[in-house]
Amino acid sequence: MTTFPMGPALLFCPADRPERFAKAADRADAVILDLEDAVAPEDKEKARENLAASALDPERTIVRLNPVTSTSFRADLEALAVTEYRYVMAAKAEDPSAISHSLRHYRVIALLETALGVVRAADIAQAKNVEALMWGAEDLLASLGGQSSRQSDGSYRSVAVAARSAVLLAAGAYGKGAIDSIYGNIADTAGLETEARDGAASGFAAKACIHPGQVAAVRAAFAPSEDEKAYARDLLAAAKGQGGVFSFRGEMIDGPLLRQAEQTLRRAGILG
Template sequence: MSPAPEAPALPGPALLFCPADRPDRYAKAAARADAVILDLEDAVAPDAKDAARRAVQEAWPGLDPDRTVLRVNPRQSPWWEEDAAAAARLGVRWVMLPKAEDPAAVRALAPARVIALCETAAGVLAAPALAAEPGCAALTWGAEDLMADLGGAGSRRSRDGAPHDVVLHARSSVLLAAAAHRTAAIDTVFLDIADLEGLAAESAEAAESGFTAKMCIHPGHAGPIRAAFRPSEEELRWARGVTAAAAEAGSGVFRFEGRMIDAPLLGQARAILRRAGE
């Protein structure tokens, strides 16, 4: 099998889901976010799968392929083969693979770049193998599907609303697997549509931890995600100063604003500049 072709950078940081059976919303979703995820899976009822796939195929010539992700149905589902065939026929560049567990499914979607969605226990444990696939562009994860797979009652504790430890473990596992294989990590959706303060806090923590983007289910969440992923002016000032001082120092440890800067801190400064597109 030939390797995936060169592709543009993964769009982000705000990736907005849109039901694939609602073509009237495609353009609106794309206008609000950095990329739109046309969802053939959870957002579409079983009896509407074929119609949703046809809607995507009819609309595809008018969509921006660099900013459109197609979420197909899982390989374990009866709609997999037709979804994968449609993605290949249309030349879809970004495909989201739900219930990702087997690296062979990533290879089956070539030459598309695959965002592997780890949302089962097997998927989280397979994250390193998925990220190691040349066709894997990013890893992401899903809390609610994971808890359903575990037999849990919800992703957050009833007593205080904080995520369960196993949810945080899954999130960290996916982030570490992506980083270990030098691929992107995308954070999951924030389900409380009205809680913009909570969304902003979770998005900022995701950006600071190393996630490159965050998915969302409501257009009103795209703006707060973008703002949270954008470094502050103080962060940018520090990062620019550190990288400039590093260039002047040449190599080794150096001093900047009273602090000793070594390779890890220089790496953090460069990560801040990447988040700002510099």
């Protein structure tokens, strides 16, 4: 897992709802002020005014911009320029050169939510100002002409699983953080926590939330249990002085398993 400095639970907040900004920032590890999908076209200018007037912690605030190719992008940048925010989310990212040029002054979370964006994930991850990759399931399926990213039981369709894996692998290959897509069923906190646990175990550094009620489940999923922490501590202690492969509690231990134990303690905030 490559770390992401803001913590595991990122909460979207529509930029046309300024009364929610501070509450969202208080409840989550970071807030994503959304100028894109969450705001109707007729409300975008007011949303930009709200953004320009806001004063959240720049180290815990991300601004989701409209796509670089959209007619709204330039106005978004003008509103952003008068703020201290330097983390941006590039919606429907597809072109690494556009990210490197148009957003060169910002730290970018590239949101890959089209077929072309996912196919180019490795190229986008190599852009110097890209801090992390995130994938978006529903926009991706729409770009493919599909109807839904999930089966009736809530599990992802195979194409969504493939996209999720491709984005995670591209981020890991180039040392960038990976952020897991949202979980749309707000009432199903158990399903959210299961999915978030899988994301944490697979190497995602964070997961996006669409409701404050999802934050606790995501935090719980990314926080190792007491048993997991104790096992990792004991394993790393037992590894001291060992050379190569050794046995620990009936299991053969080698380098990858030690690195996994270190990741567990990093997630717990015990290792730097």
